[in-house]
Amino acid sequence: MADTIFRRIIDGEVPCHKVYEDDKVLAFLDINPLSRGHTLVIPKEPAETLDQLSDESAAALGRVLPRICRAVIAATGVREYNVLENNGRGAHQAIPHVHFHIIPKPDREQGLGIGWPAKSLDAEEGRKLAEQIRAALT
Numbered sequence: 001m002a003d004t005i006f007r008r009i010i011d012g013e014v015p016c017h018k019v020y021e022d023d024k025v026l027a028f029l030d031i032n033p034l035s036r037g038h039t040l041v042i043p044k045e046p047a048e049t050l051d052q053l054s055d056e057s058a059a060a061l062g063r064v065l066p067r068i069c070r071a072v073i074a075a076t077g078v079r080e081y082n083v084l085e086n087n088g089r090g091a092h093q094a095i096p097h098v099h100f101h102i103i104p105k106p107d108r109e110q111g112l113g114i115g116w117p118a119k120s121l122d123a124e125e126g127r128k129l130a131e132q133i134r135a136a137l138t
């Protein structure tokens with residue numbers, strides 16, 4: 001089991017501002033918030049990236065995420081927000097334990113800023129790629 005800061009928070013060795021806990025999920029305030037109410041929702045299972053997470057932990061996270069989003073909206077009064085989940089160092093994941101960020105977006109300056117370098121999807125490439133992903137899912 002990797003000894004990350006989140007593992008130590010789950011084990012109660014490191015304090016946090018807890019907002020939610022059940023047998024599979026813990027949620028607490030981010031220590032360096034991008035905006036007021038920035039909350040982290042993590043599985044207790046020590047998976048590094050989302051693709052490594054069990055269906056049981058994924059279901060537990062999915063069940064409570066919208067509820068925690070509603071609570072963050074209610075507490076901050078901010079209705080717009082981003083949910084972010086980074087996987088791997090190159091994709092900005094600093095802590096190798098799955099975590100969903102809930103980041104209120106009160107205005108243009110605060111909250112998450114996103115670069116979105118979109119391109120056009122070629123029809124033939126799209127057909128092939130969708131086929132490959134469908135095949136990998138079976």
Ligand code: AMP
Pocket residue numbers: 005014016029030031032033040085086092093094095096
């Ligand atoms: P990421 O870049 O997606 O791995 O995000 C890691 C997040 O964990 C950052 O937003 C940090 O501010 C946050 N973080 C790191 N240590 C703590 C801690 N002890 N308590 C709460 N949040 C933390």
